[in-house]
Amino acid sequence: MSAIEPVRPRDPRVPVSPQLAFRVAIIGGVVMVIFGVIFFRLWYLQVLSGEQYVQQADNNGARHLPISAPRGEILDREGQPIVSSTVTNAVRIVPDELPAGISSQVAEYQQSLAAAEAVRSEKVKQLSGYEAALGGVRHKTHAQRRELERLQQETGPPRVAVPPLPRSASTLRELFRRLGRVIHLSSRTIDEDIVEGVTATPYAPVTVKTSAPGALTVLGERADEFPGVVQEPVSLREYPDGEMAAQVLGYVGEVNTTELKSPVFRGVQQGTIVGQAGLEYYYDHYLSGVPGVQRIAVNAEGQPVPSKLTPTPPRPGHILQTTLDLGLQRASEKALLEGMEHARAGGKPAIAGGFVALDPLNGEVLAMGSSPTFDPNKFAKPLTEAEYKSLTGRTGDEPGRLTDLADEGEYPTGSTFKPITAMAALEAGVITPTEGLGAGQCIYVSTEKFCNAGLADYGSVGLVEALKVSSDTYFFTVGKLANEHGGEIIQKKAKELGVGEPTGIDLPSEFPGVVPSRKWLAEENQLESKCQHEHHGQPCYIVAEPGAPWTVGYNMDLAVGQGDLLTDPLQMAVAYSTLANAYRNGGNGTVVTPHLGKQIDEANHNLVQTLRFPSRHVRLNYEDLSLVMEGIHDAASEQGGTSTPVWVGWNQEEDPVYGKTGTAERTGHVEQSWYMCYIGNAQRPIVIAVTVEEGGFGAETAAPIARLIASQWYGKPKKFVPGSSQTR
């Protein structure tokens, strides 16, 4: 700076005095600090935390829609698909985005619902009053039954009509009409669905059509003509065979609030389709894939804007290969229905039945089914209350269709239990195989009579003969002797072989079974006294004679598979499989865990995991076992055997049949028909269990069904050959 002589004028100009310079320096300093702070903060926000804010910005500006993952297929043992999935577009309405509100309709509807509910609770009171009045009456008259039905119907869910759209809602009506034309629904139906949906789950989109492939392009290209309408890809489960193996396969549905809380469905998002029953439920973890995410950029008002956001593709579910043999399953179901028809033609009600076909060596379930049954495809759409009731509860005498009687039935087994009794008695030394027992028509114990069916008299017979002709008096005697012997040997043997315990099958639920014993009786008495206490001394009849101790009668009933014994075809099949595989293996038996799952594959069919199931070793006396097996082989092949007529023409050399009929009595009902058999083919052995409620004698109905099943398995021509044995 070249300075020329400074001049000092005397006008009011304050020179840059030190004080001013100081003050300006302070200002300068403050400014620098301010800018420093701002720069640091910006550095922190943008450079250091930039990633996090980009995330937040993206979250702000994006809506996430789940893309449902295609569910894994379920295959049979050969790899043939039984259940598969297709991806289709569901048409949904987002109520908040409709051009006009439906809130007035919804409010009205809710009011009507509340009023109807009030009426219903009145009726419920009436119904319970009537039921209490009828009390313990076991056989209701026709009029009483009608009255009951009427009241029951009236207490069903209220049928409330959705109020119509108000006259002023012309935009909405137009929209529904336009939409209805595209997805082939009436505008009224669409309106009703939306109102009902919003009432049930407010703020959630309402599905108006689960699959509308024809509407895909129209709704996509002309989206602005359909405000509030969205399309979402959904995976639809298909059961091409309809009712076949329905209870075993199960069905799928949207996960509900209770399920979301359970650890079984941990990590599952709301709105995902999950298995609700059967294998679909049990293996849901494998079958469900991982849903993908579709990202839509939106602006501050939530309207979509163009973007380059990439979706995350869904991961398809794994494939479940089962042990089922599709051909065998189809044939078995057909056979069951044929058997039931035949029984009905003979005057028996034959309303329900179940069957299991097991591989006795490893517990693989080759076929398993129950009638009446249902079509899982129906669960793709929401069910009405009436439909759901018919599926779950017993209506009149029919069991619920969802119930798999093969593993959830609760029945006495009749004579099919006898081989177990025999094994128990022989091994404990309570009887010898040759001693003759059971002469006469009946056995008398104090005041009670235990008789053969039809009051037949087989005379005094040995074990093998007793099994062949199914002499009740023989086995009543064994039961009596076992009771005197003590140690509850029959009960122990039953549990050892697999009856009275859950089998561990890979299905969501099974009946654990009841084998009457002293301990069991004590527990029942306790329940009875508690119940009586609650009902002011009135007997509840949980036990037939409250407070009475164990008597020999209980054991005698058990010995022939009657009394309070309750089990299902699956447990019996496991028990017979144990006998069978021990028989093939010198007495070293395995109590197998019956299972339907064989292996898990990835969607591209690469093996992920072979499913393994535990088993239990059991040692049986081979001599005793051989005699028992001889007995039931004779029953199916020798003159006088209870099911010999059923197996006429069967090649017993190659495929020897070891079969036992059973006719279980249930008070107030026609007898239940049972048949258990093991067919000892060297390469392809099989154990078949069949039961038909109110089907008559074992040889009449269940045994011929078993022969049909076996025919399919061994490729023999199918013939329905009923027997005529009138034994139990």
Add this chain to the structure above:
Amino acid sequence: MSPLSPIKPAEEAAQAPAPRTLRLPLDPLMTLAVIGLGVCSVITLKAATSNLAREQLGDAHYYVNRQAIYLTIGFALMIGVSRLDYARLRRYKNAIYAALLVSILAVLGLGRSANGAVRSINFPLFSFQASEIGKVLLIVALSAFIVERSRRLRERDTTVRVLIAALVPAMFVIAQPDLGSGLVYMTIACMLLFVAGTSWRHLAGLAALVCVAIAFVLVAGPAVGVHVLKPYQVERLTAFLHPTSSQKEAEAKEREAKEGVPDPTYQQQESKIAIGSGGKTGRGANASQVPYGFVPESDTDFVFAALGEKYGFVGAGLVLLLYALLISRTLRVLLMAKDLFGSLIAAGVAAMLIFQVFVNVGMTIGIMPITGVTLPLMSYGGSSVIATLLSVGLLQSIYVQARTSAALKGRVLRY
């Protein structure tokens, strides 16, 4: 210029080494800063308003065009004012002060409301925000007052009178309600006192008074039931202390939709997200927060968020550097002014710029309370732009006058 000062002959002055400064009678760096900010403003507004303008008005460049016009007019005014001798304004101080009061009262009386505030009068082609222009008027008037009392600056009487002179228009402005501008007025007054040479004791007393006032207005007063500020104003001031959660954001959005005033916590949170997501160099075309309306007022008070999101740290840093340049040049003008009046005007302008830049930028990055001050030259708004450029014009005038008088006196200062 005193008649008693010896004057070197003109020839000598002419023979003195020719200054290496530019021939233009403008401070080059200051002008550069202003032009730079103007360009940045237009660019940033394009990012901030294209979508909004296209949707609401059918013309994506609506706001950009108008801002360009305002900038051009302002720039012309700046050049015009720079050619005047600012010292002449001293004479009109009373008229200027009166004009200030009248215009503010007129707005209170006749103005139209925006967001519940009556801040401007709508004329056919533009809207006139009195509080913005008022800043310039106040700077000039107050500076003139202080110069009148330049010998009595140490007296408490002077301090008090200056403060009251600023407080009166400030109160009217706050009543509009425009708290931000009111605070700017008071800051100008304080700065002028500081630079003019008020005693440290007075300044300390003033600082204490400010603290008490804040405590009263924000905390004690509402507790007793005395509301100087409206509740939403208090909320806006304290919002930056409570970062929000996403649930609160949803509630805030609802409230915004209902009341029409953006919820402060939501606004600041969004602003931080927008700026933060800009990263080092900005999101450019991927910017989503500002273009899709997540940041309210992103063309006016929160224009820095638009800048930060689109151009990142680099862009924001550049603009901040331009402001730093402008402020530093203002301070230089303060030091080189030929008289006290000039220094004071420069100080007032500096106060205005510093306060507005710090509070506005601070508010967008979440370290300052939300007050309605605009970012000079960047925010969209004719009154703000023109007021700022008028003030810069005054600065240029002071600069020119200083250089001329120094040259006449034979002093040549080289930069």
